[in-house]
Amino acid sequence: MREFFFFFFFFMLINLQESRAEDITAFVYAGCTQAKYQPGSPYQYNVEALLSSLSDASGVSPYANLSSGDASPAAAAVYGLHQCRGDLSAADCQACVRSATAHLSALCLGALGGALQLQGCYVRFAKDVFAGQLDKSIAFQKCSAPSNGDVAGTRESVLDALALAGAAGSYRVASAGAIQGLAQCLGDLGPSQCTDCLATAADAVRANCGLAGSASLYLVKCYVRYWSNRIPPQSIPGYHPESSHIDRTSRIVAIIAGVMAVVVLLYVFVASLKRPSVEDREEAPCIHHGKH
Structure with missing residues (x-):
């Protein structure tokens, strides 16, 4: 009976931890280039080495911008980065990036470049340098049905606060009334670039999602999300009110x-x-x- 109790208790704790891990590794979007590299080429080796290095680096830092292979020949060099959500521990960050690199390798097998966004982290690789370059094109958006309540005023307060995240760091949470939200930029953006990116994302939410009760809008270099706090807490990744x-x-x-x-x-x-x-x-x- 004592062994049974230990097993049951241990199994329950494992399930609790797995539920949290499933949250941060939930799929959001992915994209791969149509251009391919030759199997067995130096580029393939460098892609594999880069993704492995990003996975290792994520246990030390929530953001890393790395390259693999020297520039000669230039066609073999690969550039990449990872970015974890600002509220994740080092262990959760690494678990998320490991999952992302594994899925990215499978989804974009043979592609010259690819990107994968999970709930808790983002990983990208490409044959050209992209770090530090502001890209405000929309990568993914999701809008819920219009809210039955009056969300316009409180949502605007949240979006305005999130748009200032660039001045206070790359990650920010905000709330007003029943609306809560979060925003984040990639670590390669400077403060002014981050603010510019988030302001664009907030404007795109207003234009594309109307008075949706919740919305997620991801640009290539930043994202903005908001929702109602009436949603059960376990379904809201990234925001943990007391x-x-x-x-x-x-x-x-x-x-x-x-x-x-x-x-x-x-x-x-x-x-x-x-x-x-x-x-x-x-x-x-x-x-x-x-x-x-």
Whole structure:
């Protein structure tokens, strides 16, 4: 029974951790170039080496801009970067980037370049240098149905606050009334570039999503997201208000207490099956051993 309790408790903790990991590695979008490289070429080796280096670097820094292969021949050089969401720990960042590089290798097999956005991180590689270059083209957008409530005013306050993220760092969260949001730039952008990128993203949300109750808009170098706090906290990646943290902790404690109670009841039940009843003890024949 003790071994069963340990296994059950350990299994539950693993599931809790996996639920969190599934959140940060959830797929958002991906893209690959149509141009291909020759299998077995130096470029293929450099792509594999670059993605491996990004995966290793993500355990040390939430952002890295690397290259693989020297510029001679120039056709073999590969450039890439990774960017983790600003609220992730080093361990979660590396787990996300490892997942992203593995999926990117499969999705863009043979492509000269590719990019993959997960909920918790972004990875890109290309044959040309792209770091430091502001690209405000839309990579992905998703808008929900129009909200039944009045979100215009509070949403504008959130979008305005998120557009200032470039002045306060590459990652920012904001809230107003029932609306919460987050924004982030890639680490290769300077403060003015980041502010410019986020302002463009916020304007694109207004133009493309109307009064949607929630929206996600990703430009190549930055993104803006907002949602209503009436959405269950576990479905909102990247924003962890204190009240939601307390709610999650309370739920986990309640689950653990419930599991322990079930284990105790099972232990008592199994023990009662093994214990002979009073009637059995009274009716059991006495056996005497002696010499014959």
